Amino acid sequence: MSQPTAQSVLASVFGYDAFRGQQADIIDHVVAGGDALVLMPTGGGKSLCYQIPALVRPGVAVVVSPLIALMADQVAALQQLGVAAAYLNSTLDAESQTAIERDVANGTLDIVYIAPERLLQPRTLNLLQRASVSLFAIDEAHCVSQWGHDFRPEYRQLAMLAEQFPNVPRMALTATADLPTRAEIVERLGLENAAHYLHSFDRPNIQYRVAERGNAKQQLADFIDREHPGQAGIVYCLSRRKVEDTAEWMTQAGHTALPYHAGLSPAMRAHHQSRFLREEGVIICATVAFGMGIDKPDVRFVAHLDLPASIEAYYQETGRAGRDGEPATAWMLYGLGDAVQRRRMIEQGAAVEDRKRVERAKLDAMLAYCEIASCRRVNLLGYFGEDRDTACGNCDTCLNPPETYDATRYARIALSAIYRTGQRFGTGYVIDHLRGAHSDRARELGHDALSTAGIGDDLSAKQWRSIIRQLIALGYIRVEQAYGGLQLAPGCRALLRGEQTLELRVDRSGKRSRRAIKKELPPIEIEDEPLWEALRALRMELAREQDVPPYVIFHDATLREMVARRPTDIAELSNVPGVGEKKRDAYGRAFVDTIAEHVT
Structure with missing residues (x-):
C-alpha cells in the first residue's frame, strides 16, 4: 500500500481542501526529511505542520510538549479524527504506560506526545531507539531560551536528539520568539542547517x-x-x-x-x-x-x-x-503602579545581573507599547x-486616535521637581509639591521654598500622574526599588537642557468604540438561530457522550458552514470544511438529520 500524500491527508483526515500560508512548504520539507524552525502565531495552523508529516512518513512521530495537562485533550482530538495517537507522561498508571510503550515499539501509533522530562529518561530513549521514529516535533521551542518567559532547563538537553537520531527530521515550533530567542533555539537545539519558516505574527482578528x-x-x-x-x-x-x-x-x-x-x-x-x-x-x-x-x-x-x-x-x-x-x-x-511594581519585582528577584538587564529591556518595551x-x-x-x-x-x-499635546514644559517641570527634592520621594509627594500642597513634612525639609513648589498647580493630580507615568514608560524617569522614589534617568538630559521636545498622549476616560471586523465565516441570521442552537445542542450531547470538549466534535466555524449550506445528506456534508472522513462517518447522520428537521 502506497504512502498517502499530504494533500490527501488534509482532505480525508482533517476535512480541508487547501493549506494556509506556508503550511504546504513546511510539510513538504519535513516529509522529505528536512529539519525546520517554524514560527507561526497561535491559531495559525502550527500543529498541522507536524501532524500531517506524521501521517505521511512511516513510523511514529514524537511530539515533545511541556503541557502535560493538555496532552489528553490533544490526543482525544486526534483520535476523533481516526489518528492513532497517545501520550506518555506521569499521569498514566504502570499498565497504561506499558501498553503505550508496546504500541510505540510495534509501530501501531502515528503520534505520541511526550514531556521533555520523560523523553530524556534512558527508558524512553531506549524505547525510541528500538522503534521507527518518523520525526521529532519540539513544540513551544521558546522554552529553550534562558531569556524567555517560559524557560524550561530540560529543553536544553534536547540537542542530543540530533546525535542519537541523526537521520530523523526535527522540527522546532513556537508562536513567540524575538530575534535573540530564535538564534538561541537554533544554537541550543542544533538546528543550524534547518530551514526557517517565519509566518506573519499578525492576528488580524x-x-x-x-x-x-x-x-x-x-x-x-x-x-x-x-x-x-x-x-x-x-x-x-x-x-x-x-x-x-x-x-x-x-x-x-x-x-x-x-x-x-x-x-x-x-x-x-x-x-x-x-x-x-x-x-x-x-x-x-x-x-x-x-x-x-x-x-x-x-x-x-x-x-x-x-x-x-x-x-x-x-x-x-x-x-x-x-x-x-x-x-x-x-x-x-x-496604570502607574504597574511600572513601579514590575520594576520592583525585577530588582528584588534572585536573577543574576545579566538576566535582570534583559528583563528591564523587555519591561521597557512593554511599557512603551502601552503608552x-x-x-x-x-x-x-x-x-x-x-x-x-x-x-x-x-x-x-x-x-479612536488618542489626542497628543506638546508636553515639553510640563515634562521639564516634573524632572526639575524630582531633582530639586532630592530624587528620593514617590509620585504622590512629587505631585503634591508641584501642585503646591502644604504639609509639615515639606516645610521641615524646606521644599516649600523651592522654585518648583506649586509651579504645576494649573494641572490636576490625575493629569500629573499621567505625565509621570508616561515619563517612566518612555525612560526619562526611573523608580528606585526599595521605597519607590522617583529618580532622573540618563535619557532625560537632552529634554532638561531644552534640546528636545516631547509629545505625550492625553488620557481619556470613557468607552472605546469597537469596530466590527469583517467576518469571512457565514453570519448567523435571526431566522438561522433555531438551527444554530440545535446544532450546538447536538454537539454538546455528543461531546458529553464522548467525554471530550465540544470543539473536538466540530468547531464553531464548521457548524456555521452547516447552517449556511444546510446539507441534508451525507454526500453534501462531505463538502463542509472541517468534516473529515472519520467524523463524517461517526457524526454525519445525526447532523444531517438535525438540519433536515429545520429545512422547510
Whole structure:
C-alpha cells in the first residue's frame, strides 16, 4: 500500500481542501526529511505542520510538549479524527504506560506526545531507539531560551536528539520568539542547517486595546457585559489573591468564573481547566500558570488586569483568543503602579545581573507599547522583527486616535521637581509639591521654598500622574526599588537642557468604540438561530457522550458552514470544511438529520 500524500491527508483526515500560508512548504520539507524552525502565531495552523508529516512518513512521530495537562485533550482530538495517537507522561498508571510503550515499539501509533522530562529518561530513549521514529516535533521551542518567559532547563538537553537520531527530521515550533530567542533555539537545539519558516505574527482578528486603570472591577464588568456577554474568556491577574478575588466577584455578578493558579490543588486546577474546555461561556481568572498551549478555539477575549512582564508573554497570552479566526479582543488595564511594581519585582528577584538587564529591556518595551499613540499592531509586529508601514485599523489607537499635546514644559517641570527634592520621594509627594500642597513634612525639609513648589498647580493630580507615568514608560524617569522614589534617568538630559521636545498622549476616560471586523465565516441570521442552537445542542450531547470538549466534535466555524449550506445528506456534508472522513462517518447522520428537521 502506497504512502498517502499530504494533500490527501488534509482532505480525508482533517476535512480541508487547501493549506494556509506556508503550511504546504513546511510539510513538504519535513516529509522529505528536512529539519525546520517554524514560527507561526497561535491559531495559525502550527500543529498541522507536524501532524500531517506524521501521517505521511512511516513510523511514529514524537511530539515533545511541556503541557502535560493538555496532552489528553490533544490526543482525544486526534483520535476523533481516526489518528492513532497517545501520550506518555506521569499521569498514566504502570499498565497504561506499558501498553503505550508496546504500541510505540510495534509501530501501531502515528503520534505520541511526550514531556521533555520523560523523553530524556534512558527508558524512553531506549524505547525510541528500538522503534521507527518518523520525526521529532519540539513544540513551544521558546522554552529553550534562558531569556524567555517560559524557560524550561530540560529543553536544553534536547540537542542530543540530533546525535542519537541523526537521520530523523526535527522540527522546532513556537508562536513567540524575538530575534535573540530564535538564534538561541537554533544554537541550543542544533538546528543550524534547518530551514526557517517565519509566518506573519499578525492576528488580524484580534483587536488590541489598553485602557487607563480606574475602578478595575467595574471596567472589566462593563467590558464583558457590553461586548462579550455569555462568551468564554480569560482574565489574567498578577497574584493568586487577586485571581481568587476577581473570580469570586465575577461569580457574584452572574458570570461562570473559575480561579486557576499554582496554589490550587492539581485536582482543582484540572477540574477548572476541564470545565473551561468542555463547557461554553466559562471565564477563567488566572495567573500565567494557566494557558500555554490551550487549544480552545472560541475564547472571545483575553483581559489583563495587570501588566505582563514582556511583549512575548503578552503576545502569547493574548494569542489564546480567537483561534477560530473570528473576532476577539485583547483588553488590558494599565496604570502607574504597574511600572513601579514590575520594576520592583525585577530588582528584588534572585536573577543574576545579566538576566535582570534583559528583563528591564523587555519591561521597557512593554511599557512603551502601552503608552504609544500610534498603531499598536505595528508596534507589536515590529518587536518581533516584522516591519509594517500601514496602520491596522483594528486597535484602540486606530479606531479612536488618542489626542497628543506638546508636553515639553510640563515634562521639564516634573524632572526639575524630582531633582530639586532630592530624587528620593514617590509620585504622590512629587505631585503634591508641584501642585503646591502644604504639609509639615515639606516645610521641615524646606521644599516649600523651592522654585518648583506649586509651579504645576494649573494641572490636576490625575493629569500629573499621567505625565509621570508616561515619563517612566518612555525612560526619562526611573523608580528606585526599595521605597519607590522617583529618580532622573540618563535619557532625560537632552529634554532638561531644552534640546528636545516631547509629545505625550492625553488620557481619556470613557468607552472605546469597537469596530466590527469583517467576518469571512457565514453570519448567523435571526431566522438561522433555531438551527444554530440545535446544532450546538447536538454537539454538546455528543461531546458529553464522548467525554471530550465540544470543539473536538466540530468547531464553531464548521457548524456555521452547516447552517449556511444546510446539507441534508451525507454526500453534501462531505463538502463542509472541517468534516473529515472519520467524523463524517461517526457524526454525519445525526447532523444531517438535525438540519433536515429545520429545512422547510
